[in-house]
Amino acid sequence: MSVLIGAQDLLAALGSDQPPVIADVRWELGRDTGRADFEAGHIPGAQFVDLDRELAAPPGAGGRHPLPPPEVFQQAMRRIGVSNDRAVVVYDAANSLAASRLWWLLADAGHDQVAVLDGGLAAWTKAGQPVTAGESEHVPAGDFDGRPGQLGQVDSATLAALIDKGEAPVLVDVRGAERYAGENEPIDPVAGHIPGAVSAPSMDNVDADGRFVAPKVLRERFTALGVDGDAVLYCGSGITAAHTLLAMRSAGIGGGTLYPGSWSDWIRDPDRPVRTGPLP
Missing domain, CATH: 3.40.250.10 (Rhodanese-like domain)
Structure with a gap:
C-alpha cells in the first residue's frame, strides 16, 4: 500500500468490499479545536482521533509531545475500529502534519496498510466529495495488536x-x-x-x-x-x-x-x- 492516497482513490476504496478505517487527526499547536472542527464536517464514516490525548503522552520527560504509552495508543486504535488486517487512511485539514503522527505510530507498531490522504480534507472537498456533521458514529471495536519499535x-x-x-x-x-x-x-x-x-x-x-x-x-x-x-x-x-x-x-x-x-x-x-x- 502506498503511503499516500488521493481523494478519488479513497472514494473507490470506501465503496469496496473491505473499506478502510478513516481517521481524522485535525490538530493545531496551541488550539484545542480538532473535535469541534470534526463535528462541523468530516469525511463520512471517519473517526476522530485526539492527537494530544491519544497520540501523545503529557508534556514532561521526553518533550512536549512524548510518544503515547502503548496501551493508550492501542486502546485508541481499537476504539476507532482498527484491526491488523484492515487498511487505515489518515487525514487532517490539509498539509498532513498531524496525520503523519498517526501514520508513523501505526507503521512503528507494525501496521503495514496505512496511507495518508494527500491534501487532507481540503483535497477531499475540492474534489467535490461530501462531508457530514456530528460526532463519530459508533463502530465495532477493532482487534489491533500493536508491536511498537518497528521503525x-x-x-x-x-x-x-x-x-x-x-x-x-x-x-x-x-x-x-x-x-x-x-x-x-x-x-x-x-x-x-x-x-x-x-x-x-x-x-x-x-x-x-x-x-x-x-x-x-x-x-x-x-x-x-x-x-x-x-x-x-x-x-x-x-x-x-x-x-x-x-x-x-x-x-x-x-x-x-x-x-x-x-x-x-x-x-x-x-x-x-x-x-x-x-x-x-
Missing part, C-alpha cells in the same frame, strides 16, 4: 553520545528556517538547533494546497541536503519530523530515524550543546 528511533542520551564521539549520522531539523537559526523561537524556551543539523523545513515537502510535491522533486531535495536512510530527523516535539519521514517514503527513500522528543526534549538538559545561525 527507527533514537533517544537524547544516545544521540548526545554519538555527537560527542563525532559519530552522529546526518541530523535533519524540519522546523522553520528561522527557528533553526535561532532568529525566532515562539514555542520553546531556548532557540537554535542541535549542532551539525541541516535545515529542511517540513513545509517544503508540500505545495500551496498541502499536497506532497512530486517524488522526483523530493528525492532531489533530500539528495542535495545529504539526507538518506541513515538520517535522524527532529522537529520541535516529534510531530512534524514524521511528516518528513512520510515525504521520504513517498520519494522512495527507506529508513530514517525519528528523534521523538526532538528540540523540546534536547533542551531539557542545559548541558547539551546548542547552535544558532546557519551552518557554514
Whole structure:
C-alpha cells in the first residue's frame, strides 16, 4: 500500500468490499479545536482521533509531545475500529502534519496498510466529495495488536553520545528556517538547533494546497541536503519530523530515524550543546 492516497482513490476504496478505517487527526499547536472542527464536517464514516490525548503522552520527560504509552495508543486504535488486517487512511485539514503522527505510530507498531490522504480534507472537498456533521458514529471495536519499535528511533542520551564521539549520522531539523537559526523561537524556551543539523523545513515537502510535491522533486531535495536512510530527523516535539519521514517514503527513500522528543526534549538538559545561525 502506498503511503499516500488521493481523494478519488479513497472514494473507490470506501465503496469496496473491505473499506478502510478513516481517521481524522485535525490538530493545531496551541488550539484545542480538532473535535469541534470534526463535528462541523468530516469525511463520512471517519473517526476522530485526539492527537494530544491519544497520540501523545503529557508534556514532561521526553518533550512536549512524548510518544503515547502503548496501551493508550492501542486502546485508541481499537476504539476507532482498527484491526491488523484492515487498511487505515489518515487525514487532517490539509498539509498532513498531524496525520503523519498517526501514520508513523501505526507503521512503528507494525501496521503495514496505512496511507495518508494527500491534501487532507481540503483535497477531499475540492474534489467535490461530501462531508457530514456530528460526532463519530459508533463502530465495532477493532482487534489491533500493536508491536511498537518497528521503525527507527533514537533517544537524547544516545544521540548526545554519538555527537560527542563525532559519530552522529546526518541530523535533519524540519522546523522553520528561522527557528533553526535561532532568529525566532515562539514555542520553546531556548532557540537554535542541535549542532551539525541541516535545515529542511517540513513545509517544503508540500505545495500551496498541502499536497506532497512530486517524488522526483523530493528525492532531489533530500539528495542535495545529504539526507538518506541513515538520517535522524527532529522537529520541535516529534510531530512534524514524521511528516518528513512520510515525504521520504513517498520519494522512495527507506529508513530514517525519528528523534521523538526532538528540540523540546534536547533542551531539557542545559548541558547539551546548542547552535544558532546557519551552518557554514
